[in-house]
Amino acid sequence: MRVAVVGTGVAGTAAAWYAARGEGEVVVVGSGSGSTALYSGALDWLPWERSTGEERLDHEVMAFATALDAWTVGSGRCRVATRAGLARPTRAIDTALLNLEPLAGRHVAVVDTPRAGWDGPSLAGALAESDWARSTRTAFVPVSVDLCAAEHERDIGDYDFAALHDDEDRLSTMAERLRTASTAHDAWLLGPWLGVSTEAAEQLRGLLDMPVGETTSAPGGPAGARFEAARDRLLDEAGTRVMPARVAAIEKAANMWTVQLENSKAGASDLVVDAVVLAVGGVAAGGIVLDEPARAFRDGSSFHLSLGAPVRFEIDGGDADASSTLHGFDLERRGVGALERVGVAADHGAVRGAERLFVAGDVVAGRPRTVLEAARAGIAAGRAVLGHTRESIT
Amino acid sequence: MSAEIVTERHDVDVVIIGGGVNGTGLARDCALRGIKVALFERNDIAFGASGNSSGMIHGGPRYLVYDPNVTYTSCLDSGHIQRIAPHLLFRIPFLMPVHAQRTGAKVALTLIDAFFDLYDKYQPLKRGKPHTRLTPEELNELEPGLVGSVVGGVAFDEWGIDGVRLCLGSLVDAIENGAEARVHCTVTEILRKDDGSVKGVRWRDRTSGETGSTTAKIVVNATGAWAPITASLGGLEPKAARLRPGKGIHIFYDRRLTNYAIVARTIDGRQIFVMPWQNTTVIGTTDDDYYGDLDRCVATADEARYLIQAVERVFPALKQARAIGTWAGVRPTLYAWGPNEDALSREHEVLDHEKHGADGLYSMIGGKLASYRIFSEEAADVVARRLGNGEACRTHTSSLPGGDEEVDPLSLAGEAGLEAVAATRLEYRHGSRARRVLERIHRSPRERAVVCECEPVLEAEVRYVVENELAQTVEDVSRRTRLGLGACGGMRCAARCGQIVADMTERSPQQGQRMALEFLESAARRRLSIIGADQARQEAFALASVRSELGLDRRFEEP
Ligand SMILES: Cc1cc2nc3c(=O)[nH]c(=O)nc-3n(C[C@H](O)[C@H](O)[C@H](O)COP(=O)(O)OP(=O)(O)OC[C@H]3O[C@@H](n4cnc5c(N)ncnc54)[C@H](O)[C@@H]3O)c2cc1C
Ligand SMILES: Cc1cc2nc3c(=O)[nH]c(=O)nc-3n(C[C@H](O)[C@H](O)[C@H](O)COP(=O)(O)OP(=O)(O)OC[C@H]3O[C@@H](n4cnc5c(N)ncnc54)[C@H](O)[C@@H]3O)c2cc1C
Numbered sequence: 034m035r036v037a038v039v040g041t042g043v044a045g046t047a048a049a050w051y052a053a054r055g056e057g058e059v060v061v062v063g064s065g066s067g068s069t070a071l072y073s074g075a076l077d078w079l080p081w082e083r084s085t086g087e088e089r090l091d092h093e094v095m096a097f098a099t100a101l102d103a104w105t106v107g108s109g110r111c112r113v114a115t116r117a118g119l120a121r122p123t124r125a126i127d128t129a130l131l132n133l134e135p136l137a138g139r140h141v142a143v144v145d146t147p148r149a150g151w152d153g154p155s156l157a158g159a160l161a162e163s164d165w166a167r168s169t170r171t172a173f174v175p176v177s178v179d180l181c182a183a184e185h186e187r188d189i190g191d192y193d194f195a196a197l198h199d200d201e202d203r204l205s206t207m208a209e210r211l212r213t214a215s216t217a218h219d220a221w222l223l224g225p226w227l228g229v230s231t232e233a234a235e236q237l238r239g240l241l242d243m244p245v246g247e248t249t250s251a252p253g254g255p256a257g258a259r260f261e262a263a264r265d266r267l268l269d270e271a272g273t274r275v276m277p278a279r280v281a282a283i284e285k286a287a288n289m290w291t292v293q294l295e296n297s298k299a300g301a302s303d304l305v306v307d308a309v310v311l312a313v314g315g316v317a318a319g320g321i322v323l324d325e326p327a328r329a330f331r332d333g334s335s336f337h338l339s340l341g342a343p344v345r346f347e348i349d350g351g352d353a354d355a356s357s358t359l360h361g362f363d364l365e366r367r368g369v370g371a372l373e374r375v376g377v378a379a380d381h382g383a384v385r386g387a388e389r390l391f392v393a394g395d396v397v398a399g400r401p402r403t404v405l406e407a408a409r410a411g412i413a414a415g416r417a418v419l420g421h422t423r424e425s426i427t
Numbered sequence: 428m429s430a431e432i433v434t435e436r437h438d439v440d441v442v443i444i445g446g447g448v449n450g451t452g453l454a455r456d457c458a459l460r461g462i463k464v465a466l467f468e469r470n471d472i473a474f475g476a477s478g479n480s481s482g483m484i485h486g487g488p489r490y491l492v493y494d495p496n497v498t499y500t501s502c503l504d505s506g507h508i509q510r511i512a513p514h515l516l517f518r519i520p521f522l523m524p525v526h527a528q529r530t531g532a533k534v535a536l537t538l539i540d541a542f543f544d545l546y547d548k549y550q551p552l553k554r555g556k557p558h559t560r561l562t563p564e565e566l567n568e569l570e571p572g573l574v575g576s577v578v579g580g581v582a583f584d585e586w587g588i589d590g591v592r593l594c595l596g597s598l599v600d601a602i603e604n605g606a607e608a609r610v611h612c613t614v615t616e617i618l619r620k621d622d623g624s625v626k627g628v629r630w631r632d633r634t635s636g637e638t639g640s641t642t643a644k645i646v647v648n649a650t651g652a653w654a655p656i657t658a659s660l661g662g663l664e665p666k667a668a669r670l671r672p673g674k675g676i677h678i679f680y681d682r683r684l685t686n687y688a689i690v691a692r693t694i695d696g697r698q699i700f701v702m703p704w705q706n707t708t709v710i711g712t713t714d715d716d717y718y719g720d721l722d723r724c725v726a727t728a729d730e731a732r733y734l735i736q737a738v739e740r741v742f743p744a745l746k747q748a749r750a751i752g753t754w755a756g757v758r759p760t761l762y763a764w765g766p767n768e769d770a771l772s773r774e775h776e777v778l779d780h781e782k783h784g785a786d787g788l789y790s791m792i793g794g795k796l797a798s799y800r801i802f803s804e805e806a807a808d809v810v811a812r813r814l815g816n817g818e819a820c821r822t823h824t825s826s827l828p829g830g831d832e833e834v835d836p837l838s839l840a841g842e843a844g845l846e847a848v849a850a851t852r853l854e855y856r857h858g859s860r861a862r863r864v865l866e867r868i869h870r871s872p873r874e875r876a877v878v879c880e881c882e883p884v885l886e887a888e889v890r891y892v893v894e895n896e897l898a899q900t901v902e903d904v905s906r907r908t909r910l911g912l913g914a915c916g917g918m919r920c921a922a923r924c925g926q927i928v929a930d931m932t933e934r935s936p937q938q939g940q941r942m943a944l945e946f947l948e949s950a951a952r953r954r955l956s957i958i959g960a961d962q963a964r965q966e967a968f969a970l971a972s973v974r975s976e977l978g979l980d981r982r983f984e985e986p
Pocket of ligand 2: 444445477478649650653673712759791793796797
């Protein structure tokens with residue numbers, strides 16, 4: 034029994050992790066950065082504006098988070114500081130982020146350090162005036178401390194600055210400077226600078242013996258990088274084979290799926306598998322592509338996947354092609370949000386009209402575009418794959 | 428009766444309604460003559476046609492056949508504008524290919540050549556260079572991206588300007604000379620006395636909700652395409668300020684594809700162009716009757732397609748670039764019956780509404796960016812005469828803010844430790860006043876931070892335009908600085924800009940966040956008609972990012 038998972042975002046990772054419990058071989062094929070690799074570090078279940086942050090999670094999702102060893106998924110709500118100055122609820126967090134929820138009513142120091150794009154006083158001001166801080170009487174105070182060891186570090190990006198703190202000496206220096214700057218508060222809020230591997234934040238907490246953590250990451254910040262590091266460890270431990278390649282198409286032949294790789298180098302030939310999970314992301318990740326009008330006109334389609342596959346697209350419960358005009362998809366009428374609502378038509382993760390073909394994550398129509406939904410869907414696809422392949426074996 | 432008028436007290440001499448190029452131009456002219464002015468702008472300065480034009484300070488060669496007078500006044504005034512705001516002008520070398528498939532193409536080329544001989548006579552008025560006739564080989568060498576067999580063409584010279592910066596230059600100068608101005612403050616009524624003559628306006632601040640009235644001896648309706656609606660605010664028939672509203676759109680691309688502006692023809696024979704603008708490419712424009720909501724005028728997909736197809740026919744390289752934005756405006760064209768909108772006159776007129784029973788009320792109708800100064804002067808003459816003010820017009824001799832002295836952007840960059848692009852853009856927008864922006868950095872080094880990477884825009888400039896140029900929202904800052912108009916759609920800078928604007932205007936951080944969302948939403952709406960495969964990915968990505976940082980409201984999710 035062989036399973037191919039296409040896509041190495043959170044959905045593909047969760048699917049592979051789950052499917053690896055089976056007896057067969059799981060191959061994960063993916064390359065390029067998707068949404069997970071560029072996300073914020075906040076882990077939502079429903080889009081947060083519509084959520085209390087207290088939803089119950091499937092125990093498998095909890096187990097996945099534990100196995101990934103980079104996320105903190107408690108039983109209740111978390112709260113993060115965004116760089117735009119919101120203190121917003123979220124269901125769970127990348128462990129390096131500062132969870133504000135338990136700090137209600139306390140005194141949070143916001144690092145004021147001379148780095149381009151970081152304005153500690155203004156962030157502290159915005160957080161202090163947020164509804165949450167007012168109602169819980171939580172204080173946010175800027176505290177001046179220079180975390181840069183050299184002039185040029187003021188201008189490097191968050192990712193590069195974070196990477197410096199994977200070094201233990203650098204991290205101790207940081208702890209030292211924070212300790213010297215002030216001790217008269219209950220926690221430190223920093224920018225997204227605590228390492229691109231997972232341990233730096235935890236180590237810093239140990240050194241300072243108090244809650245320390247990051248705001249959310251901007252796209253391309255360290256949160257996504259930490260996910261990727263944790264994912265690589267997890268898939269390695271789970272014993273799955275990971276192929277850094279792009280899939281050109283999948284095709285069904287003789288009751289098996291052939292997974293064709295893009296410009297496959299000598300040696301890397303097509304995979305032949307029993308089941309396929311497509312976890313290629315949504316429009317934001319390039320997994321779903323809006324067709325140019327000429328193609329839409331020729332093929333009668335308005336979207337396609339980044340690979341050839343027998344799927345149909347749905348939006349708002351109807352066929353996506355039905356909302357197309359002669360000139361392609363009618364975005365003007367549907368609004369830009371349509372680019373998030375569109376996806377592959379599936380029933381509980383099984384692609385409609387295809388056997389042993391599953392989808393999970395942002396690629397699926399009508400599901401929330403969130404990390405925990407992608408994890409849930411990935412696990413569900415992994416479970417479905419096992420169920421089906423067992424049947425086909427016995 | 429006349430004794431009463433003499434003793435009557437007024438808040439100001441003139442109320443000007445509308446902050447486009449004509450309203451701000453008039454405000455400046457009046458202020459320089461010592462006339463007391465209050466200007467009201469419903470949206471933002473240059474929100475209408477003035478901030479959404481093609482930005483050409485040209486003599487309009489295409490008007491030469493219909494109306495040489497337009498060409499003359501435009502060229503003459505182009506010379507004046509260069510003198511008062513040299514920093515805002517940039518030379519645009521144009522190529523006009525003559526395609527072989529046109530019947531009588533050779534003859535056409537000769538006629539065009541002769542036509543430009545005529546245009547050359549006006550060129551010295553605006554420091555323009557005479558045209559050159561080009562062989563097909565020369566054309567191909569200058570612009571290899573042109574396709575189609577040509578019999579030759581001409582190269583000629585025009586000037587471009589940032590219409591928003593022009594309006595702000597006039598207004599800031601007016602304010603420095605005693606004028607008052609309120610933006611996001613709409614005139615809701617033109618007040619009249621029992622005898623019908625005007626006595627002022629009533630207004631409402633659209634941000635704070637505050638209302639009030641301002642009395643004046645004269646009221647000038649300078650509301651461009653809104654003019655008929657404005658006339659009705661004074662109880663006049665809308666047709667008292669009749670005009671022909673001609674909507675035009677532009678599309679801009681993520682990269683610079685050509686070094687020349689190229690004139691092309693659409694399938695229905697209209698002239699359109701591709702033009703390099705800093706690091707982008709712009710194509711324009713259309714001209715269609717428009718009777719929609721003037722406050723929400725955006726390019727539609729139909730209009731965008733028409734334009735793109737026409738340009739791609741002669742310049743297929745456009746297909747390699749990504750459309751990242753549009754702008755749209757409505758020309759206030761003098762009313763005339765005509766089958767083809769392009770043939771309408773661009774001339775202007777100061778309408779005296781005494782004939783409609785509203786003594787003291789005037790409307791400025793028509794005009795062009797290129798002739799705004801002359802038009803303003805004519806209107807100011809009318810105002811001054813009525814007020815018994817004998818001061819001479821000085822708007823053609825006295826510099827606009829920043830236009831008094833040439834500054835070298837590279838030495839600015841060196842002094843302030845900025846990147847050359849940042850300094851060049853800053854100098855373009857502010858001329859010698861770029862120094863004032865940089866003085867902020869001396870006082871507070873933090874303000875060197877780049878808020879918008881695409882343009883780029885520094886924090887100091889954001890703060891400067893809020894403090895000195897009446898910007899009150901993220902969108903206002905964007906209009907003044909081009910912040911947030913790059914391929915990322917403002918995803919990386921809107922929230923930060925909102926924080927700064929809220930801080931400067933003593934509003935809460937939440938209001939700053941709301942402003943950022945409003946900008947992001949309206950910018951997304953302006954892109955909706957041109958989103959292709961690549962940009963779709965960027966849009967979805969921006970949605971996810973904005974949701975995470977700020978939260979999305981329903982307007983994003985639904986059309
Ligand atoms: C900027 C940003 C901020 C976000 N913030 C939050 C947040 O605060 N909270 C939250 O809950 N969610 C957030 N999200 C959403 C969340 O990241 C996504 O919903 C989730 O990561 C989707 O995971 P996925 O596995 O379905 O897809 P992705 O992570 O996009 O993974 C898809 C993968 O498939 C690969 N792929 C695509 N086509 C092929 C092919 N043909 N061959 C091989 N590989 C292919 C891609 O390269 C990619 O690696 C954010 C997203 C973005 C972009
Ligand atoms: C697509 C296009 C391309 C063009 N290209 C060129 C060109 O290349 N060269 C050139 O010279 N000219 C060009 N023009 C023409 C030129 O832009 C206009 O003629 C000129 O800008 C008109 O200026 P205005 O001040 O009269 O009107 P507008 O700039 O439209 O200003 C009117 C203002 O009045 C405000 N307003 C409305 N109602 C109220 C109220 N009740 N209270 C307060 N304020 C109110 C509006 O918000 C608006 O800001 C172009 C125009 C368009 C649309």
